[in-house]
Amino acid sequence: MNRxxxxxxxxxxxxxxIASCSGPADKRAASAERPSAAAAPFAxxxxxxxxxAEPFEALTEQAFDAxxxxxxxxxxxxxxxxxxxxxxxxPAAAGKLDEITTRLPDLIxxxxxxxxxxxxxxxYRILVMAQDPAxxxxxxxxxxxxxAGFKYSAQLKSRPAAWGAMSxxxxxxxAEWSKISGSVRSNGLKGAFEEALGGMEDGAxxxxxxxxxxxxxxxxxxxxxxxxxxxxx
Numbered sequence: 459m460n461r462x463x464x465x466x467x468x469x470x471x472x473x474x475x476i477a478s479c480s481g482p483a484d485k486r487a488a489s490a491e492r493p494s495a496a497a498a499p500f501a502x503x504x505x506x507x508x509x510x511a512e513p514f515e516a517l518t519e520q521a522f523d524a525x526x527x528x529x530x531x532x533x534x535x536x537x538x539x540x541x542x543x544x545x546x547x548x549p550a551a552a553g554k555l556d557e558i559t560t561r562l563p564d565l566i567x568x569x570x571x572x573x574x575x576x577x578x579x580x581x582y583r584i585l586v587m588a589q590d591p592a593x594x595x596x597x598x599x600x601x602x603x604x605x606a607g608f609k610y611s612a613q614l615k616s617r618p619a620a621w622g623a624m625s626x627x628x629x630x631x632x633a634e635w636s637k638i639s640g641s642v643r644s645n646g647l648k649g650a651f652e653e654a655l656g657g658m659e660d661g662a663x664x665x666x667x668x669x670x671x672x673x674x675x676x677x678x679x680x681x682x683x684x685x686x687x688x689x690x691x
Contacts, residue, residue, distance in 0.1 A: 506539070506542040506543040506545075506546065507543050507546055507585050507586065507588050507589055508585075508586070508589075508595065509539045510539040510542075510543035510585050511581075511582045511585040511586050511601075512539075513532050513533070513535045513539060514536055514581040514582040515579075515582050515608065517533065517562075517578035518575045518579045518582065518608045518612060520532065521571045521572075521575035521578065521612070522571045522572075522575065522612075522615050526566050526567065526569060529566045529574065530566055533559075533562055533563065536559070536581070540555065540559065543585060543588075547588050548588075551584050551587075551588060554580075554584055555581055555584050555585070558577050558578075559581065561577060562574065562577055562578065565577060571615075572612060572613075572616040575608075575612035575615070576609065576612050576613070579605055579608050579609050579612065582605055582608075583602070586598060586605070589601075596688065596689060597637075597638055597641075597688055599634040599635070599637045599638045600634075600638065600685050600688065603631055603634050603677070603684070604678065604681045606627050606628070606630045606634065607631065607658075607674055607678040607681060610624050610627040610628065610631075610658060610662075610670075610674050610677075611671075611674045611675075611678075614667065614670050614674065619665070619667065619670075621662050621665050624661070624662035624670065625659070625662040625663065627658075628655060628658045628659050628662060631658070631677070632655060635651065635655065638684075638688065641688060642684065642687060644687060647683060647684065647687055650676075650680055651677070651680050651684065653676075654676040656673075657670075657673030657676065657677075658670065658673040658674055660673075
């Protein structure tokens with residue numbers, strides 16, 4: 459089947475299709491393996507990092523469509539949530555985050571939408587990478603797959619599209635996927651994710667905007683399912 463057609467089908471069927479690919483072994487693993495109660499306090503302690511990351515993700519999603527006023531409101535929320543999160547960052551990471559939050563108001567004011575999206579996603583990356591991998595709510599590579607997908611999408615929407623940078627973003631996604639693919643017990647989910655990454659690679663290589671857009675949207679949808687799948691284990 460043509461990869462673009464397959465990706466459109468995956469995007470259309472969404473969670474229902476992937477859920478139907480999970481066999482009994484997946485369900486048994488989901489019910490048998492739960493996060494331990496002892497880990498809960500540590501996960502809760504990391505909430506400020508995730509809470510601060512969420513508005514930066516929202517900025518990336520809305521950077522190309524929302525009004526400057528709406529983007530400024532999201533940035534204000536992000537700054538409020540960054541304050542407690544900074545306590546969990548290294549000095550170097552905190553400094554980089556400060557640079558981004560200082561730069562964003564000017565980017566929003568000048569309606570430099572591509573750089574607004576990409577800068578916001580870098581802030582997201584700094585925050586999710588600060589988590590302790592042993593106690594993170596979701597595996598850190600899953601969050602970095604989110605990062606790579608959003609970055610790829612922003613690079614696609616740049617004018618001109620940053621095809622070379624998009625290929626680099628897929629390589630980043632491949633590297634993160636290799637860290638967790640062995641833990642994915644659903645063959646349907648694993649195959650769909652491989653197909654989405656392949657579509658992103660082809661979209662960038664062929665400079666095909668439609669394929670790149672479908673593939674990136676599919677990858678981002680599958681990241682949500684991947685997080686749920688791994689959280690049940």
